[in-house]
Every structure is written in structure tokens, then in C-alpha cells.
Amino acid sequence: MSKTPDSDAIGFFEKYLTVWVVLCIAAGIAFGNVVPGIFQALASLEYASVNLVVAVLIWAMVFPMMVNIDLASLGKVWVRPKGLLITIVVNWAIKPFSMAFLGVLFFEFVFADMIAPADAEQYIAGLILLGAAPCTAMVFVWSQLTRGDAAYTLVQVSINDVIMVFAYAPIVALLLGVTDIAVPWPTLILSVGLYVVVPLVAGALTRRYLLRHARRGENGVAVVDRFNKAVKPVSVIGLLLTVVLLFGFQGHAVISQPVIVVLIAIPLLIQSYGIFGLAYLAAWIWRVPYRVAAPCALIGTSNFFELAVAVAISLFGLHSGAALATVVGVVVEVPVMLSLVAFANRTQQYFPKA
Numbered sequence: 001m002s003k004t005p006d007s008d009a010i011g012f013f014e015k016y017l018t019v020w021v022v023l024c025i026a027a028g029i030a031f032g033n034v035v036p037g038i039f040q041a042l043a044s045l046e047y048a049s050v051n052l053v054v055a056v057l058i059w060a061m062v063f064p065m066m067v068n069i070d071l072a073s074l075g076k077v078w079v080r081p082k083g084l085l086i087t088i089v090v091n092w093a094i095k096p097f098s099m100a101f102l103g104v105l106f107f108e109f110v111f112a113d114m115i116a117p118a119d120a121e122q123y124i125a126g127l128i129l130l131g132a133a134p135c136t137a138m139v140f141v142w143s144q145l146t147r148g149d150a151a152y153t154l155v156q157v158s159i160n161d162v163i164m165v166f167a168y169a170p171i172v173a174l175l176l177g178v179t180d181i182a183v184p185w186p187t188l189i190l191s192v193g194l195y196v197v198v199p200l201v202a203g204a205l206t207r208r209y210l211l212r213h214a215r216r217g218e219n220g221v222a223v224v225d226r227f228n229k230a231v232k233p234v235s236v237i238g239l240l241l242t243v244v245l246l247f248g249f250q251g252h253a254v255i256s257q258p259v260i261v262v263l264i265a266i267p268l269l270i271q272s273y274g275i276f277g278l279a280y281l282a283a284w285i286w287r288v289p290y291r292v293a294a295p296c297a298l299i300g301t302s303n304f305f306e307l308a309v310a311v312a313i314s315l316f317g318l319h320s321g322a323a324l325a326t327v328v329g330v331v332v333e334v335p336v337m338l339s340l341v342a343f344a345n346r347t348q349q350y351f352p353k354a
Helices: 003-007 017-034 035-042 052-068 071-079 082-110 117-130 138-145 150-176 185-212 220-256 260-285 291-303 303-316 321-348
Strands: none
Touching: 017 035, 017 082, 017 220, 017 321, 035 138, 035 220, 035 321, 052 150, 052 185, 052 220, 052 321, 071 150, 071 291, 082 117, 082 260, 082 291, 117 138, 117 150, 117 303, 117 321, 138 150, 138 220, 138 291, 150 185, 150 291, 150 303, 185 220, 185 303, 220 260, 260 291, 260 321, 291 321
16 A cells, blocks of 8 residues: 555654654753753854844754745635634734733732732733744744645744734733833844745745756656655754753753742643634634644744743843743743644544645
């Protein structure tokens, strides 16, 4: 019996990806505490709160997906607006406010006897900053792991980025009750450039080169697929090294304040699984094809943590509770997103394929 495309695409690294990620999390926390100097040096290689080493690794993860995008197909996305509509409504009309609600619920009521009121306010602020910033970069990775529609994912991310430019500061100001929110434009612009524009241009040029140099009579799509299979290990290794770095950077926080990390993680976990469930259910009810439904639900679940961390530091300071809450968002995100990717892949048969 011949292999299906999906079974043929799952390699050794992907098959046991959760195992590798768990090992990388443990390695990152351990190395971050044993040899903190190395990670401090790597953490210092940043501009506008965007770590350049992590940016390169994310670029390596995103690039193969960008090669898959046929730019001519971008215009066809608009004839299937359901996924875009779900993304916009969940990310901007629901997610920031549900995160604020959960923050207040847990830190002003459920955990009220465990945390000082001033600290509780800081943690709530950090959660709000995370909830109002949907993902720009890693969502391409999650989309690739669910074999999402690359062109559709690009359009979803691009629309989110445009809305973020206009809506992030007003929403955060409303929920925090402050009026002097300074959006770190260098962080926002650099992140979009590094995570979207540069890999998109590189992917388009690579795709064009591959199609132009295909052997006579050879299917161009097959050439692109063969190229992607060749670079897929690089993409997975990029993900694993990113996990090591992120947890290495934050290893001291995990070890030094484990109880606070757990308390902050609880509303973040509820928010993540709740937002994913809401978007995924809406896509299922609306009969959105799986290759659009999975990225559609994952986009709102993942957070633009670089932006949230930068705003938290600028508003409340490097060692504030708000900054710590955004850091915990980084710690929680990768394991949560991998579990949701696995869930989406196991339930894809309930969605239309076309």
C-alpha cells in the first residue's frame, strides 16, 4: 500500500517532537542556572527588545513555510473570509477582555490571600499586555506543524499586524486604566520585518528559483516539496534550539519563584485553552476547512511576547511583576501550543478538507 502524503511527511523528529521539546525545556532551565553567563551574553544580543539569536532561529523555522506560498494564491484567500472573520473577532473583541477578566478573577479573588494587592495589580497588568498581543512569528511554526494553508496563514498574520498597530495601545490603555501607553514602535516594526517580511521575500525568491530550474517535464510543486523535505530538519532544530534559549533566559525565574510562576500560569493556561476551544469550535460549526481552521484557532492562542515584554518593561520596569507575568507567558506558551497542535492534528477528520 502506498503512503499517504501526511504519513510520508512525518519524520523522526516530528514524530517525537513533544519528547524533544520536554528535553529541551529541562536543558534550558538547567543550563540557564548552571551557566547563566552564556545565556546573559546571548540575551544581550538584542535590538528594540527583540533578541537577534531567537529571531534567526524563528526565521529558520518560518522560511520553509514561506517557500510553500504561491503569491498568486493570496488573492484567492478573500473568497473564503470565514477564517479571517473568526481570527479578527476572537483576537480583538474577546481575547484581551477575557484575559483581563481571568487576571482580576484569580489575583483579586482566588489568590487574594496569597499575594499582596500591589503585586496582584502588577501581575494583572502583565497578563493584559499578553492578552492584547496576538502572535506574529511562532504562529507560522504552529501552522506548519498542522499543515495549515500557508497563504491563508500569512494573510491572517498580516491583518493582525495591521490591526495591532492601531488597536493595541487603546485596548491596553482601556484595560489598564492608564492613558500614557507608549507603544515600542521599533519592537513592533522590527518583529514584523524579521518574522514576516524578510522570510516571505526569501521564500518567494527561493520558490521562483526552484521553479525556474526544475528539470524539463518535472512538476514544479514536486520540486518545492522535495526542497522542503530537505530543509525540514533545520526547521525542527531551529524550534528546539529556540526552546532551549527561551527557557535558558528565564530559567532563573522558574527556579527562584516557582510558586508565583505557577500562579501566573494558571489563568494563562485557562485563557490559552479557552481561546483555542472557542475559535476551533466556531470554525467547526461554520464548516471552515481544517487547513484554515487550525491556524485560525492557534493564532489567537499564541502571544506576541516580545511586544508584551517590551511594553511591560517600559511601563513598569525590568524587575516588575508585570514584566515577570509576560516572561511566564513565554515559559507557558511552547508546551501549550504543542499540545494544541497535537489535538488539532488528531481531530482534523471532523473538518472539511477542501
